[in-house]
Amino acid sequence: SGEPTGIIRSCTRLVKIQQNGLQPSDEDRKRKLLQLFDDYLSVGLTSIGDRDASEEEIHRYRELHRDHKLKLRVSLSQHVETIGNLDAVESSIRKVAEDPLVKGDDWLKIIGIKTYLDGGMLTGSAYMREPWGISQLYSISDPMYRGVLFIPKERLLPIVKTTLECGLQFTAHSQGDGAVHTLLDVYEELDKTWPVRQKRPCITHSSFMSAEAVQKVAKLGVVVDLQPAWLYLDTRTLVGHFGYDRLRFFQPLHSLFKAGAMIGGGSDHMQKIGSIRSVNPYNPFLAMWVTVTRKAKGYEGTLHPEEALTRKEAIRFYTANNAYLLFQEKETGSIETGKLADLVVLDTDILKCPVDEIRNTRVLQTYVAGKLAFERR
Numbered sequence: 001s002g003e004p005t006g007i008i009r010s011c012t013r014l015v016k017i018q019q020n021g022l023q024p025s026d027e028d029r030k031r032k033l034l035q036l037f038d039d040y041l042s043v044g045l046t047s048i049g050d051r052d053a054s055e056e057e058i059h060r061y062r063e064l065h066r067d068h069k070l071k072l073r074v075s076l077s078q079h080v081e082t083i084g085n086l087d088a089v090e091s092s093i094r095k096v097a098e099d100p101l102v103k104g105d106d107w108l109k110i111i112g113i114k115t116y117l118d119g120g121m122l123t124g125s126a127y128m129r130e131p132w133g134i135s136q137l138y139s140i141s142d143p144m145y146r147g148v149l150f151i152p153k154e155r156l157l158p159i160v161k162t163t164l165e166c167g168l169q170f171t172a173h174s175q176g177d178g179a180v181h182t183l184l185d186v187y188e189e190l191d192k193t194w195p196v197r198q199k200r201p202c203i204t205h206s207s208f209m210s211a212e213a214v215q216k217v218a219k220l221g222v223v224v225d226l227q228p229a230w231l232y233l234d235t236r237t238l239v240g241h242f243g244y245d246r247l248r249f250f251q252p253l254h255s256l257f258k259a260g261a262m263i264g265g266g267s268d269h270m271q272k273i274g275s276i277r278s279v280n281p282y283n284p285f286l287a288m289w290v291t292v293t294r295k296a297k298g299y300e301g302t303l304h305p306e307e308a309l310t311r312k313e314a315i316r317f318y319t320a321n322n323a324y325l326l327f328q329e330k331e332t333g334s335i336e337t338g339k340l341a342d343l344v345v346l347d348t349d350i351l352k353c354p355v356d357e358i359r360n361t362r363v364l365q366t367y368v369a370g371k372l373a374f375e376r377r
Contacts, residue, residue, distance in 0.1 A: 007139040009125040010148050013083075030060060036273050037071040041374040043275045043283050044363040046342040047073040049225070049266070049326050051171065051204055052114050054079055058101070065108045072368055073107055073342075075326040077114035077171055082151050082159060090162040097166035106340060106369075111327055112169030114204065117156070118179035119148040121207060121234060126176035128208065135241055147176050157186050164190065164199045169327075171202035171225075177213065177249070180206050184216050197221025202325065205230075205268070209249040218259040223325045226251055227268045228290040229280040235296035235303050247303060253291055253317070254307045264322035265291070265314075288314040288350065289359035311351050311358075341370035 008015060024032070040048065050057070053076045064070050078096050082089055093113055096102075101110040119125020124138030127147040132140050151159070151172075160183075163170040174180050180203060187201050197220060206213075206224045217224060231251050238247060249255070256263045267282035275283035289295075291309040294302040302308075309317060323333025331340045345365040350358050366374035 007124065009123055010119045010150070026060065030064065032273075033060065033064070034069060034071065038374070039273050039275065040072060040282070041366045041368075042363060042376070043285070044344040044346075044366055045072060045282070045284065046344070046366065046368050046373075047075065047322070047326065047328065047332060049075045049077065049111075049322075051077045051225070051266075052079045053077065058110070061108055062101070070107050071373060073328070073332070074109075075328070076101070076108070076110045077112045077169070078110055080113050080115055082115050082155075086155065086158065089159060093159070093162050093168070094166055097168055102168070106328075106331060109327075110168075112171060112202070113163045115159070115172050116150055117172040117174045117183060118150060118176050121175055121230070121238065126208065127178040127182070128176040129178045129181060129210070133241070137237075137241060146178060149179060149182065153182050153186060156182065157189060160186050160201070161190055164194075164196060164201065167199065169200050169202055171204045173205060174203050175205050175207050177208040177210055180209055180213050184213060184220070184222065187220050187222055188216065191220055195221075200262075200325070200327070207251060209252055211249065211255070214249070214252055214255045214259050214261065217256065218261040222261070224256065224261065224263045225266045225322075225325055226253070226263060227266050227280060228287040229267055229282075231294070231303060232286065232290045232296050233280065236299040239299065239303070244303075250303065252304075252307045253309050253313075257309065257313055262321060262324055263317065264325040265317040266322075283359075284318045285350070285361040286359045288318060289356070291317060292358065293355060315350070341367055343367050 058076060058078060061074055080092050096110065096113060099110055101108060104110065118127035124132060124140055125148045127149040131144050131146055132138065134140055134143055160170045172183055174183050183203055187196050190196050200223050203222060203224045206226060207230060265287055268280050269282040270279050272278040275281060276286065291314045292311055294305050294308050296303060320333040323329045332342050335343055344363050346361055347364050348357055348361040350361055362376065364376050365372060
């Protein structure tokens with residue numbers, strides 16, 4: 001009817017919000033970034049993957065590295081826009097591949113390309129295999145609505161192909177199971193002529209999956225970075241809309257481990273400093289507790305406990321597995337002779353403590369390259 005419903009889905013390219021007040025300078029941004037790094041170190045993070053870095057942000061990282069101010073290791077996936085002329089998109093990918101940071105050092109390196117395949121869970125725009133269903137909460141009135149797919153498969157294939165041929169890891173924001181299957185179909189098609197596992201093609205988020213997707217991820221050597229914070233924060237809302245049964249393969253961590261897939265734990269941290277108050281929480285011990293218990297904020301019971309991890313798996317999820325996702329497994333991810341001495345000292349034995357104490361674990365010391373980077377006073 002043309003009447004506003006109150007929700008505009010995935011239109012930030014078209015609808016701009018006018019900024020009010022002062023804008024931060026480049027020095028302000030650097031100062032805050034270093035403050036954020038200090039907080040990352042305080043919860044035991046020694047390496048991060050910036051999965052959506054702009055050219056401006058990468059330049060800021062370069063300057064900090066040049067001035068010997070990086071406090072932890074940074075692996076970058078550079079953002080590439082996929083709208084417009086396809087030749088121009090492929091050209092921008094090749095330009096990234098020529099950046100000297102692709103051959104960077106242990107502290108700063110470009111490892112791949114990141115883009116967006118679908119929308120989000122809480123905006124009602126993740127691309128699903130089955131219709132979302134009519135919803136007042138999400139302002140969905142079309143019973144056949146399945147969400148938003150930004151890149152059709154036939155256009156996605158040459159973009160992914162160019163990325164992998166350039167020696168870069170490809171990843172895309174893929175929340176809904178429809179988006180996950182679309183990206184897996186592209187990886188599978190390319191794998192017919194060239195083993196894609198060599199470049200560790202990735203799926204970012206992969207919140208909604210299926211039994212077939214789990215097996216295909218393992219078969220193709222696709223890596224997946226998942227964010228348990230969303231299970232913790234959003235289960236109540238998602239069960240209220242989709243129902244418990246449809247969430248059977250929502251973050252199916254046990255199934256992925258059992259299938260032999262390589263998956264790593266992330267946070268999708270976007271805003272605010274503070275490991276619990278941030279958007280989204282980046283406290284790894286809260287996340288490990290979520291993976292072991294499948295408990296969520298404001299939700300009674302557990303979400304499909306059959307998909308819980310063991311405590312040892314939860315630790316690997318945030319250490320050795322993440323090192324592999326970021327091409328660092330020969331240098332970091334475990335305490336071994338010949339590796340860089342990135343390690344933490346905890347106040348709790350998370351393998352033996354009562355399960356609910358895992359989430360309250362505190363870091364006493366953090367070492368990066370064998371040097372004390374944080375100590376709790």
